[in-house]
Amino acid sequence: MTIRLQTCAGCGARQYPERDLCRVCLADELRLVDDHGRGRLIAETKLHRSLDPAFASELPLRIGTVALEAGVRLIAFLAPGAAPGDTVVLRAARRGEQTIFIAEKEQRE
Amino acid sequence: MIGGSGQGGARDYRGIAVACPVTVPYVKQAKQPAHWFIGSALRMLLERTGLDKAAVDGLAVSSFSLGPDTTVALTEHFDMSPRWIEWLPTGGASGVMALRRAARAVQDGDASIVACIAGDTASPGDFGDLVRNFSRFSGTAAYPYGGAGPNGIFALITDHYMRRFGATRADFGRIAVSQRVNARDNPNALLGGKALSLDAYLAAPPIAEPLHLYDCVMPCAGAEAFLVMDEARARAMGLPHARIRGAIERHNGFFDDPVAERGGWAIDCDALYAQAGVGPEDVSCLQSYDDYPVIVALQLEGLGFCAQGEAPAFLRARDFTVEGNFPHNTCGGQLSSGQAGAAGGFLPVVEALRQVTYQPLGQQVPGARIALASGYGMVTYDRCLASGAVLVEGAA
Ligand SMILES: [Zn+2]
Numbered sequence: 001m002t003i004r005l006q007t008c009a010g011c012g013a014r015q016y017p018e019r020d021l022c023r024v025c026l027a028d029e030l031r032l033v034d035d036h037g038r039g040r041l042i043a044e045t046k047l048h049r050s051l052d053p054a055f056a057s058e059l060p061l062r063i064g065t066v067a068l069e070a071g072v073r074l075i076a077f078l079a080p081g082a083a084p085g086d087t088v089v090l091r092a093a094r095r096g097e098q099t100i101f102i103a104e105k106e107q108r109e
Numbered sequence: 110m111i112g113g114s115g116q117g118g119a120r121d122y123r124g125i126a127v128a129c130p131v132t133v134p135y136v137k138q139a140k141q142p143a144h145w146f147i148g149s150a151l152r153m154l155l156e157r158t159g160l161d162k163a164a165v166d167g168l169a170v171s172s173f174s175l176g177p178d179t180t181v182a183l184t185e186h187f188d189m190s191p192r193w194i195e196w197l198p199t200g201g202a203s204g205v206m207a208l209r210r211a212a213r214a215v216q217d218g219d220a221s222i223v224a225c226i227a228g229d230t231a232s233p234g235d236f237g238d239l240v241r242n243f244s245r246f247s248g249t250a251a252y253p254y255g256g257a258g259p260n261g262i263f264a265l266i267t268d269h270y271m272r273r274f275g276a277t278r279a280d281f282g283r284i285a286v287s288q289r290v291n292a293r294d295n296p297n298a299l300l301g302g303k304a305l306s307l308d309a310y311l312a313a314p315p316i317a318e319p320l321h322l323y324d325c326v327m328p329c330a331g332a333e334a335f336l337v338m339d340e341a342r343a344r345a346m347g348l349p350h351a352r353i354r355g356a357i358e359r360h361n362g363f364f365d366d367p368v369a370e371r372g373g374w375a376i377d378c379d380a381l382y383a384q385a386g387v388g389p390e391d392v393s394c395l396q397s398y399d400d401y402p403v404i405v406a407l408q409l410e411g412l413g414f415c416a417q418g419e420a421p422a423f424l425r426a427r428d429f430t431v432e433g434n435f436p437h438n439t440c441g442g443q444l445s446s447g448q449a450g451a452a453g454g455f456l457p458v459v460e461a462l463r464q465v466t467y468q469p470l471g472q473q474v475p476g477a478r479i480a481l482a483s484g485y486g487m488v489t490y491d492r493c494l495a496s497g498a499v500l501v502e503g504a505a
Contacts, residue, residue, distance in 0.1 A: 015455075016250065017245075017246045017249050017250035018249070018488065036383070039274075042269060042367055042368055043265040043266070043268045043269035043272070044265070044267050044268055045261060045264035045317045045318055045319070045320075046267055046315070046317070046318040047255045047257045047260075047261055047264075047317045048314070048315045048316055048317065048318070049257065049260065049316050049317065050255055050256040050257055051236070051237040051240055051241070051253070051256045051257065051258050052237075052241075052255075052256030055255055055256050060315075060433050061255055062266075063254045063255050063261060063366050064265070065265050065269070065367065067367040068142065073367045073368070073491070074250065074253055075250060075254045075265070075491060076254065077255075079252060084268070084269075084272060095253065098253050099289055100254070
């Protein structure tokens with residue numbers, strides 16, 4: 001399963017969250033490029049409160065910070081079993097009108 | 110040095126006085142808008158100094174809830190015609206930033222007397238609205254992940270810090286508990302009357318693990334303010350005042366760190382003390398930005414009191430109460446006073462000024478001479494971007 005990351009055709013930099021120009025060289029040459037979504041889970045939290053009533057029925061829920069091998073970091077929902085220090089793979093999913101990421105512990109074959 | 114990141118060549122702040130710390134009492138919720146809190150702070154500045162409103166020819170303001178207005182609109186609300194204004198939508202860093210800008214304006218003759226004011230109102234739902242619309246990145250890449258706001262982000266920062274440096278919840282508890290002791294005699298601290306033991310801290314309900322209830326500030330309404338002017342004028346007016354020994358700020362420092370484990374202070378710490386001609390050992394009290402205890406740890410490290418990762422040991426070895434050997438957040442900080450929006454970013458500066466001019470709301474640090482005030486603001490995605498610090502010394 002892959003995710004798509006904003007990538008600069010000019011200098012190759014990848015970035016997240018999405019911006020309007022390349023964060024490094026400021027070129028107007030951004031493309032969405034497939035990425036394997038592999039990275040390391042470096043921090044987690046279990047949320048017990050939310051400011052958004054839409055999450056009320058799902059609490060507590062876990063989110064974490066993932067440092068992607070692609071050189072960007074992002075916040076993702078954590079699938080059961082993913083723990084800090086693990087190599088994780090991101091899966092993109094839809095939630096309402098939004099694309100969100102879920103980090104799953106990488107399965108070693 | 111051209112294009113470098115150092116502060117080589119920064120002028121000193123000689124001849125500038127910071128005076129008249131005022132606080133518009135905090136309340137949990139308010140019907141009055143932010144304009145009322147900011148205007149009330151201005152009135153208090155005038156009452157305390159005997160200044161005529163027309164003599165205030167500079168106005169620097171910070172607020173989150175003033176929208177759609179900014180500083181310029183307030184000149185109309187208050188019938189003022191200042192020749193210099195500044196707008197500081199930078200929250201937790203806005204106190205240090207206002208001080209730096211006002212000092213330069215007075216040094217350069219663009220203003221003679223600058224009122225620096227931060228104020229915010231608070232009503233149910235305000236905080237959620239603020240978080241949802243705080244920045245483009247938080248709207249697209251943070252809020253969709255559970256809608257926890259800053260609690261979720263700082264939980265991640267705290268979790269990482271605990272894993273990386275071996276900090277425990279009890280280490281952070283020392284910060285919250287000592288500040289509650291400091292708040293005891295401060296009538297403006299909304300939680301000052303409620304004792305907090307380490308056991309109660311540890312037993313508190315979870316909010317966003319590892320953060321629990323007493324790691325999180327309580328949003329409230331209120332205002333903080335001070336004046337910046339020429340030192341000769343402050344002396345002529347008989348105003349107790351402080352001099353600025355050194356000041357720094359930094360934005361988006363260490364942006365490549367995957368999780369915030371340092372703040373921008375660490376880049377400019379040496380420059381701060383070099384400008385001041387003093388060291389951390391000369392600081393009588395530290396007023397740090399305490400939105401969450403882990404950020405206090407980053408300030409202890411970034412401002413030269415201990416090395417990176419050593420804040421937990423430093424906390425265990427020191428007494429952070431007013432009468433202890435490391436007086437810190439001597440009015441109780443935001444963790445015990447409440448977070449009055451952007452005024453929380455002014456609180457360290459105002460409390461530093463109170464301590465070195467011997468005008469405390471609560472307890473006085475004995476012999477206070479030099480205070481360090483620090484700021485940290487604007488969690489636009491996964492950390493705060495703005496950091497700053499100022500060393501002020503009471504003018505004898
Ligand atoms: Zn580029």
